Amino acid sequence: MSSKDWLEKDFYAVLGVNGSASADEIKKAYRKLARESHPDHNPGDAGAEDRFKAASEAYDVLSDERKRREYDEMRSLFGSGAFRRNARSGGQSGGGYPFDVSDLFGAAGGAGAGDRRFGGAGFSDLFSSIFSGGAGPGPARGPARGRDVEAEVVLDFDDAVRGVTVPLTLRAPGVCDTCHGDGAKPGTLPRTCPQCRGAGVVTRNQGSFSFSEPCRECQGVGTIVEEKCPECRGTGGVTKTRTLNVRFPAGVGDGQRIRLAGRGEPGERGGPAGDLFVLVKVRADELFGRTGDDLTLTVPITIAEAVLGTDLRVPTMDGAVTLRVPPGTPSGRRLRARGKGVVRRDGQAGDLLVTVEIAVPEQLSGEAREALERFAAQTPPAGREHLDARVRRFN
Template sequence: MPKRCYYEVLGVPRTATEAEITKAYRALAKKYHPDQNPGDDSVLEKYHEVSEAYEVLKDPEKRAIYDRYGHEGLANGGMPPEGSIHIDLSEVFDDLIGGLFGGRRRGGRGGQRRGADIEEVLDLELLEAATGVSRTLTVRYEANCRTCGGTGARPGTQPVVCRRCRGSGTEYISGGFFALPQRCRACAGAGYTIAHPCTDCRGRGRVEARETVTVTIPPGVDTRTRLTLRGHGHEGTPGAPRGDLHLILRVREHKVFERDGHNLICQCPISFARAALGGTVELTTLTGEKVTLQVPRGTQTHTVLRIPGHGMPDLDNPRRRGDLLVVLVVETPTQLTPEQEQLFRRLAELEGNAPPAAPRKGILGKLKDLITGEHPPT
């Protein structure tokens, strides 16, 4: 399982000061300390995770390595990850020709790069999924540092072309007949070094920024529906377009209605008498409409009645809607009035299945009924 971002573990932004990092660590360490949660292995894992994140972010040198190379950089002792090593014969020949005849220098970062995309999960209520809704969100993204213009160098200074790779971002290791390229160890493939880092971004050229966006969610969406907002992802390199913001929707469960595709399902309790004799019941739909349901005579429990057009709208065609499926549940009474009990006994006699009558209570039983508030049947 990949490690979580250390800043995410402590709940602080990448621009957090040492004091903010220490404050966040102390609060989480107290919350997840083993002495406060004896026997809870999951909490112990979180405590170790918080401690590991703090050990890195409190150390300026380790933090600089982590900011630049991530977890792999720490594992490699501050060197860039090795997974990017590749062989490109055209680069080998270009480098050889450039070295011999003073050819052009290539920047190690490959020019402008579009910003990365962002994915966020957005929770909705079932009613919001049925009717559509507008939501205002605060999005955190990486932006080019405005102080240094994204160069990472302190204002008034400039990055210096790397002497080791001469700005190509790649150095070559002899491998027999061919020179094998790898990322330059001196500049980590950037093609330049920064002698005087920007104090705002610590030489990264990037800072965390926030913006408020409004998204209109159409009727009929469901869990895992994906909405894309163009140009609201991370910023690219200076002059390059931003990435996109992808919203992954998650619809919460409703306490009354259950969704089944475009249909909605709910239960409706009815009395024993209404199930036998038939009649009408009034229902309130998901959107608050009142509808009258005709219950046929002799209805059995779990009978399903359909109300057309009161389900979920079709995302591609909101004019089309599913149905509301009503599951009738016949309720057997648990407490009877004396009159009701007499009627049920009479019904049982007519069916030839009358239970024995309850024994008549003596004076002590009647006194007990008076004390407890119970009234014997007449």
């Protein structure tokens, strides 16, 4: 978690408690949210997954006495106006020195750079770096993690239930094979930037403070390419097409995101690659529906089958089963075939839920009509006495 998150996120509001909540109240609020929004209880619900992650993030800070104290101090300091945005355009900080809060997180050259520098450092580490008079480390010049990549795959219903391996073709930036990422023409080397002497940053003074910013001469890289690679034109990267075989586990749901660690864009300067996130879309099936780990199926039966009962042969994902329809079954009754649904991660399976619907024939033969009329004459009333009593009130 970055220090910028500590400023922008209200962890107390996420858990639904106030700033004076006790440790027990915070734990109780977190457990309640975790139960309600846990991904295992809300399959395919991206919103629930986000709420679960937010609650876990908030609890990680507020359940730790030291982190909570630092979090409260940081928010109190910035909330009191000790630091203001756009200070260089005329505003002043509480101590009388011009200061732009974006310097905390953006000095390393663009969104996200500051987050990597201070990610997870907390309040004390963040400010010890800022107010060290330039003695602290500048923007990261070491390995940089590659960006995450997102893709979308459409699966057939059967494949989503059983699991499948799908080839996925991606077009994304990659390291140039000609210059191996340094941007220089083969046979030449980049030279060290004379302005920053290879550091990639230069230091500027503002009153009692010193701040580092990316070198404008080399754009923060630390080296200058004089003869550029003809393939990537000095950028060190090119767009590549690659094919990955992605395994989707049995029971993957519509809207679920599959994370493939290290299969995103390559890192910079030897840094780790980002992750690949694959969004799953599942085509509807002509017979089966799905509710969580249960499969659903609607089967028509005749009036006679509903009245007399019958043995109903129905399909499953791996064969067929026979279900007993008891005599006097009403339309809409649900029958259950246990263990014939979607296989869960623990090896257990959901159920097949079969809803029977009485099919009313549109046409009858003469004999069938006569038989039905005889049946109706011998059938007792359908229990509409309470309705008939209400009707008689209006006569």
